[in-house]
Amino acid sequence: MKTWTIFKREIRGYFYSPQAYILMGFFILLTGFFFSDFIVHTRYPSIQYSMANWPMIFLFIAPILTMKLFTEERKYGTEKLVFSSPISVTEVVLGKFLSVCVVYLSSLILTLIHVIIVSIIGKPDLGSIFTSYIGNMLLGFSFLSVGVFASSLTENQIISAIISFGLLIFFWIIDILQGIFSGIPLKLIKLISLFEPYTSFQNGIISLSSVIYYISFTGIFLFLTVRVIKSRWLQ
Amino acid sequence: MIEVSNLSKSYGSLKAVDDISFSLKDGEILGFLGPNGAGKSTTMNMLCGLTIPDEGEIKINGFDLSKNPRKAKRHIGYLPEIPPLYPDMTVLELLSFCCELKDYSGNVSEECNRVLNLCGIENVKTRLIKNLSKGYRQRTGIATALIGNPKVLILDEPTVGLDPKQIKEIRDVIKNLSKKHSIILSSHILPEVSAICDRIIIINKGKIAAIDTPENLSSSLQSSFNIYIEIEGPKEDVLYTISSLDNVLSVEAVKKIDEKIFGYMIKGEKDKDIRRSLFYALADGKMPILKLEVEQMSLEDAFLHITLEEEFKEGEDRTYEDLDNI
Numbered sequence: 017m018k019t020w021t022i023f024k025r026e027i028r029g030y031f032y033s034p035q036a037y038i039l040m041g042f043f044i045l046l047t048g049f050f051f052s053d054f055i056v057h058t059r060y061p062s063i064q065y066s067m068a069n070w071p072m073i074f075l076f077i078a079p080i081l082t083m084k085l086f087t088e089e090r091k092y093g094t095e096k097l098v099f100s101s102p103i104s105v106t107e108v109v110l111g112k113f114l115s116v117c118v119v120y121l122s123s124l125i126l127t128l129i130h131v132i133i134v135s136i137i138g139k140p141d142l143g144s145i146f147t148s149y150i151g152n153m154l155l156g157f158s159f160l161s162v163g164v165f166a167s168s169l170t171e172n173q174i175i176s177a178i179i180s181f182g183l184l185i186f187f188w189i190i191d192i193l194q195g196i197f198s199g200i201p202l203k204l205i206k207l208i209s210l211f212e213p214y215t216s217f218q219n220g221i222i223s224l225s226s227v228i229y230y231i232s233f234t235g236i237f238l239f240l241t242v243r244v245i246k247s248r249w250l251q
Numbered sequence: 252m253i254e255v256s257n258l259s260k261s262y263g264s265l266k267a268v269d270d271i272s273f274s275l276k277d278g279e280i281l282g283f284l285g286p287n288g289a290g291k292s293t294t295m296n297m298l299c300g301l302t303i304p305d306e307g308e309i310k311i312n313g314f315d316l317s318k319n320p321r322k323a324k325r326h327i328g329y330l331p332e333i334p335p336l337y338p339d340m341t342v343l344e345l346l347s348f349c350c351e352l353k354d355y356s357g358n359v360s361e362e363c364n365r366v367l368n369l370c371g372i373e374n375v376k377t378r379l380i381k382n383l384s385k386g387y388r389q390r391t392g393i394a395t396a397l398i399g400n401p402k403v404l405i406l407d408e409p410t411v412g413l414d415p416k417q418i419k420e421i422r423d424v425i426k427n428l429s430k431k432h433s434i435i436l437s438s439h440i441l442p443e444v445s446a447i448c449d450r451i452i453i454i455n456k457g458k459i460a461a462i463d464t465p466e467n468l469s470s471s472l473q474s475s476f477n478i479y480i481e482i483e484g485p486k487e488d489v490l491y492t493i494s495s496l497d498n499v500l501s502v503e504a505v506k507k508i509d510e511k512i513f514g515y516m517i518k519g520e521k522d523k524d525i526r527r528s529l530f531y532a533l534a535d536g537k538m539p540i541l542k543l544e545v546e547q548m549s550l551e552d553a554f555l556h557i558t559l560e561e562e563f564k565e566g567e568d569r570t571y572e573d574l575d576n577i
Binding site (some may be wrong): 098251 | 349
C-alpha cells in the first residue's frame with residue numbers, strides 16, 4: 017500500500033525537523049496552562065474544563081501543521097516524482113493526512129499527564145474523560161482535513177494556513193451565531209457547526225450521529241483535496 | 252516501447268501540443284528539440300501521466316496510460332526540468348523512498364547502490380539534499396529516474412547545470428543506458444542532441460516540424476553542395492576556371508587574404524561532389540589550392556531553418572514566452 021510509503025516520508029519530515037516538536041510543545045504549554053490555572057483557582061481535580069479549550073488551541077495549530085503538506089510538493093517540484101509513479105492521488109492524500117493525524121495524536125497522548133495528575137489528587141470521572149478524548153480526536157481530524165484541503169489549493173504555505181484558518185474560524189463563528197437565530201436557520205447552523213457535536217462527547221456520551229458527522233466531514237474535505245489535485249495539478 | 256497517437260493539449264485558446272504522433276523503439280534514444288515553449292515539456296508531462304491530454308492515446312510498453320495508469324507508469328522513469336528532490340532527505344533516503352514509490356520488488360539497498368554508482372554520487376549518499384551543489388542535485392535527479400530500472404526514461408534537459416566534464420560523463424551514462432532502456436530526451440543544446448540521439452523530433456508551436464536522424468535532418472535541408480576554398484592566383488582566372496566546371500551553380504570571392512590569395516564560396520549542385528574536378532582544373536591552371544572546406548549544414552542551421560520557416564509560413568508573431576508561463 018503506497019499510503020504507507022507517503023506516510024513514512026511525511027512522519028520523518030515532521031519528526032526530523034523542529035516543526036512537530038514546536039507545535040506539540042505549544043499545544044502542551046497552552047493545555048497545561050489552562051489545566052493548572054483551573055486546578056489552582058478552584059482546587060477541584062477535574063480536567064474537563066480545561067479540555068473544553070483544547071479545540072480552540074488546536075484551531076490555531078492545525079493550519080500551521082498542515083500548511084506544508086502539498087504546498088512543499090509543488091514548491092520543490094516533487095509532485096512530479098510522486099504522480100509519475102504508480103500511485104493514486106487518494107493514496108497520497110491519505111498518507112499525508114494520516115501523518116498529521118499521528119502528530120496530533122502524539123500531542124494528545126502527552127496530555128495524558130493531566131489525567132494522571134487528577135487521578136492522583138482526586139477521583140475524576142474517567143469515562144467522560146475518555147469520551148472527551150475521543151471527541152477531541154475526531155474534531156482534530158476534521159480540522160486537519162480542512163488544512164490538508166487548503167494546502168492543495170496553493171503553492172504558498174502562508175496562504176494555505178490563512179485559508180484553512182479562515183475556514184475553521186467560519187465553522188467556529190457559525191457556532192456563536194446560534195444565539196441569534198431561531199427556527200430553520202438555527203437548525204441549519206447546528207447541522208454544519210463543527211463544535212456542536214463536540215458537546216455530547218464532553219458530557220460523556222459517544223453519540224453515533226456525532227461520530228458519523230466528524231467522519232463524513234473529514235471524508236468530504238479529503239475527497240475535495242483529491243478532486244482539487246486531479247483537476248488542477250494534473251492538467 | 253512508447254506509442255503516441257494524435258496527442259493534443261490546449262490551455263485556453265493556446266494549443267500547447269497539437270496532434271502529435273510518434274513512437275519510440277526499444278533501445279532507442281529520441282531527442283526532443285524545439286524553441287522555448289514549443290511544447291516539449293507539456294508532451295513529456297503527458298507521457299508521464301502528469302498532464303491529462305485533451306485528445307490522443309499514449310501506450311507505454313503496451314499499456315494504455317489513461318486506462319491502466321499504474322501498469323504504464325511502472326515502466327517510466329522521469330526527470331523533470333527541475334529535479335524533484337526533497338531537501339530534507341539524504342540522497343540514500345530519497346532513493347529508497349523512490350524504490351518503494353515505484354514498486355521495486357528486488358533488493359532495495361542493492362538497487363540504490365547500483366544507481367549511486369552509475370550516477371557517481373555514492374560519496375554524497377548520506378548528505379542532505381539541501382546541502383548538495385547544483386551538479387550533484389542534477390545527478391541525484393537522474394538517479395531518481397533510473398531507480399527501479401524502468402524500461403523508458405524520460406529526461407527533460409538532463410545536463411542543465413552541469414560543468415563540461417560532468418556533461419560528458421552524464422552523456423556517456425545516457426548512451427550506456429540506451430542498451431537496456433529506451434530514452435526520450437529533450438534539450439535545446441544542439442550538439443548534445445546530435446551527439447547522443449538516434450532520432451530527433453523537432454517540435455515547433457506544438458507540432459512536429461521534422462522527425463529524422465540527425466544526419467538526415469541536416470542533409471535533407473541542404474539545397475546545394477557548398478565549398479569554401481582558398482586559392483592562390485589571379486581572381487578573374489580563378490572565377491572563370493571554376494564557373495566553367497560542370498555542376499557548379501555559382502562562385503564568388505568572399506575573402507581577400509593577401510594580394511594573390513582569395514577565399515571563394517562555391518555552390519554546387521546537391522549530391523554532386525565537384526572536389527575532384529575542381530582540383531584537376533585548378534592544377535592545370537597552376538592555381539594551387541591552399542585550403543578547402545566542405546560546408547555542412549549543421550543541425551543548428553537545420554533547426555533554425557525549420558523553426559523559422561514555419562514562422563514565416565504562418566506569418567504570425569506569437570511569443571513563445573506565452574507558453575513558458577503556463
